[in-house]
Amino acid sequence: MNLQALFLQAQQPAGGQYSFFIMMGLLIVVFYFFMIRPQQKRQKELRQYREALKKGDKVITTGGIYGKVSEVKENFINVEIANGVVIKIDKSAIIMDMSDAQPKR
Incomplete structure (x- = not known):
């Protein structure tokens, strides 16, 4: 095999990059709604409780x-x-x- 044939075999399909970014974006959204947002809500409630003591x-x-x-x-x-x-x-x-x-x- 020559070098040009190796480079041609190593190429990935063009759509692969976009699906990766879409999946990463969805993962970030899921983390936000299931982990970050509830924690912020608990912190806000605790701050209000402390202020109302x-x-x-x-x-x-x-x-x-x-x-x-x-x-x-x-x-x-x-x-x-x-x-x-x-x-x-x-x-x-x-x-x-x-x-x-x-x-x-």
Whole structure:
């Protein structure tokens, strides 16, 4: 075989490139709707929850500490974890409402 015959055999069909880009585009769309968008929605709900915290709310921190909000400031909150035991926590450490963590009966 000569060199020209080898080059002619190595060529791919012209439509192969377009189908690859279409499949990659569809894959990106699927990832967006099944992974990225739901995560953004959860982050938005958590941010709104943290902004709406008020005195008396029962919360859980990222470290697993359960407590009741005793004071709310701009960037931190004071959480009472036992009678007379109050800790100062950054608002970003609050992960959920305590009632969400309790099993429903």
